[in-house]
Amino acid sequence: MKRDSLALYMRHITLAGTLLLLAGCQTILTNNSSSVGGVSPAVTSPVASVEREIGAREHPKIIKSYGGLYSNSKLENMLSKLVGRLVAASPEPSRPYRVTILNSPSINAFALPGGYLYVTRGLLALANDKSELAAVLAHEMAHVTSRHALERAKAKQQSELVSRALKNMVGDKTQAARIKVQNLVTLASFSQVQELEADRLGIETAFRAGLDPFAAGRFLKSMGAYAQFLTGRADNDPKANFLSSHPTTPERIQAATFAARRFSGPNVGNREQEEYLNALDGMLFGDSPDEGFVRGRSYIHPHLRIAFTLPQGYRLENTSKAVLAVAKNGTAMRFDGVSVSRDVPLTNYLTSGWVTGLLTGSIRQQQINGNEAVMATAKAKGWTFRIAVIRIQSATYRFVFATTKPNAAFESNVAETFQSFRKLTAQQAMDFKPLTIKIITAPQAAPATTYAAQMQGSDQPERLFRLLNNVSGNTRIKKNQLVKLVIQQR
Missing domain, CATH: 3.10.350 (Membrane-bound Lytic Murein Transglycosylase D; Chain A)
Known part of the structure; x- marks a missing residue:
């Protein structure tokens, strides 16, 4: 590719944040990353160089956003050998790959240009044999070999250019909005086609590697069931997915089963469960100790020695930045820590501008289980917020509850949660493993x-x-x- 063409190519794919948004589908060198693959091609194309540059640039960001690397030699060795088999059976057996296990309980796997593959330990825990893991890895490899991320980046940029041009041409705001939605639907459909193509190519690669081709449909079903377990919602409503980059789970299962039937009937191909489960034995499950633990409706952080419990009906999720919760009625909660000097009164911090719509007349100071606290209410854009800022020695924590329908039950849930916040004794903290x-x-x-x-x-x-x-x-x-x-x- 000529220099001018390469410059144009780079402009297409370096849109702000685009590739990170497109990566989710969701090497084992030393230190948790493994390189797997055949001999690198003697001649490296400009496109391949650009892909590797993108992957190398985004790799540290991915690791940071997913809680770092997960170190487990048994899993790394098993994963390295499995990817090697898949590479040998793939359409590009000379392409090198870099596979990373992410220290996250989420169920996810994805790829970046340049052969960067990622799998979370949460996904490893859900899979039941090598064939199911192979289905995921081969799917992500298909995204790489088909250059799907780059194609989507180009399509996204083209969609944005068309939307901007039509916005300038069309005076009717309603018509302009309709055109924008149509472009989004087209882009989503484009992405859904890529996902189905990656499923089909991945199934073929796994089959050629001697593994069960029906594992893809089986694991898609497991992922759908687990997602419903976490969220309480099934992924089978087409109206809710017309702007999604992924097809609905039932649609993907049906397509994956049809693709597998091209190669064999059921019970053909290896699952290799025993070796897989033996590698899984002893792996960390759920939250990392550095980020605290969710246990049912309770959040416990042994290192910080704090804990709180939500009322019935809330689902807790622990992320690297905050603890989140949601109830079926749409009420939401966020809990996090913030750096506030001990010399700054909590009331001053609360009124420092980070709360939109703060009702200053609602601010009140009180003690929560012996800890200094300040409470307040805010209202903005149809939402009502109940806020608590609590200080334990030099540490400061924030609760924010939000609802569009404040009532007595909401107030009771807020009060119950705030009052449950407590400092753990050293022994209590040690009891949580x-x-x-x-x-x-x-x-x-x-x-x-x-x-x-x-x-x-x-x-x-x-x-x-x-x-x-x-x-x-x-x-x-x-x-x-x-x-x-x-x-x-x-």
């Missing part, structure tokens, strides 16, 4: 409930056990069957 995956061999045939009773750290142990082991209905656990348990680290 991380959760890990334990692989056991079932000593006898028994209902799933028998083994689910051994699960720890969840307020829905049976449901989580069934999801992690892909056990449905009245299916019994067989004698000598390997199963996953979640237990507290000893």
Whole structure:
């Protein structure tokens, strides 16, 4: 590619933030990254150089945003060998890949240009055999070999150019808005086609590597069930997905099953479950100790020695920046820490401008379990906010509840949560340990409930056990069957 063409190409793909937005689909060198692949081509094209440059630039950002690297030599070795098999069976066996395990409990995998592949330990925990993991990795490899991220970046830029041009040409704001939505739908449809193509190509690669081609549909079903477990919503409403970059889960399962049938019938191809589960044994499950733990409706941070509990009906999610919660009625909660000098009164901090619509007459000071606190109300754009700022020695924490329908139940939930905030004793903090995956061999045939009773750290142990082991209905656990348990680290 000539220099002028390369410059034009770069302008197409270096849109602000575009590639990070497009990466989600969701090397094992030393220090958690492995290079896998064949011999690099003797001649490197300008496009390939640009791809590697993009991947290298965005790689540290991905690691930071997903809680860092997860170090586990057993998993790294297993993953390295599996990717090597897939590369050899892929359309480009000479392409090198760099595979990274991210220290995140989320269920995600994605790729960046240049052969950068990422998989979270949350996804590794959900998969039940090598064929399911291979389906995910081969899907992401297909995105790389098909250069989907770059194509989407170009399509996104073209859509934005068209929208801007039409906005200047069309005087009717309603018509301009309609055109913008049409462009978004077109772009989303373009992305959905790419996802289905990556599924199809990934299934073919996995089959050529000797693995079960039906694993893709099986794991898509597991991911859909797990997402419903976390959110309470099923991904099967086409009206809710017309602007989504991914097809609905039922649509993808159907397409994946159809693609697998091109190669064989069911029960053909290896699953290699035993080796996979043995590599998984002892892996950290759920939240990392550095970010605290969610246990049912409670959040506990042993290092900071703090804890609080939400009322019934809320779902908690721990992220790297904040603890979030949402109720079915749409009420939301955010909890985080903030740096405030001990010399600054909490009232001064509360009125320093970070709260939009603050009602200054609502500010009041009080004690919460012996800790200094200030409470207030804010109203903005149809939302009502209840805010608490709490200080424990040199640390300051914030609660923000938000609702569009304030009522007595909302006020009760807010008060109950605020009053539950407490400082842990040293012994209480030590009693909370991380959760890990334990692989056991079932000593006898028994209902799933028998083994689910051994699960720890969840307020829905049976449901989580069934999801992690892909056990449905009245299916019994067989004698000598390997199963996953979640237990507290000893």
